[in-house]
Amino acid sequence: MALMINEACTACDACEPVCPNQAISTGDPIYVIDPLKCTECVGAEDEPQCKLVCPADCILPNPDWEESQDDLLLKYQQLHS
Incomplete structure (x- = not known):
């Protein structure tokens, strides 16, 4: 399942550089x-x-994007092929 950032985000910029998919x-x-x-x-x-x-603990599962581990792995492979 994809993740989402809720309104508790402080826009600190800690998350963006660590995302391997530039999501x-x-x-x-x-x-x-x-x-x-x-x-x-x-x-x-x-x-x-x-x-x-x-630091704000504001990243949660996105309820609109339910995916299995296999689906997530396939998506990763497609993004990095």
Whole structure:
């Protein structure tokens, strides 16, 4: 399942540089995650790097984008092929 950033985001910029898929970008007023690019770091890391570095704890699963681990891995492979 793709992740999303909620309104508790402080726009600190900690999450954007650690995303292996470049799925995080500056929004207005908070950062946003592109669900078409987010793989929760499946294929690159053992756990979502953005969640590890987020001081506001504002990154949550996106309920509109339910995907299996296999789906996330396939998406990662397609993004990096």
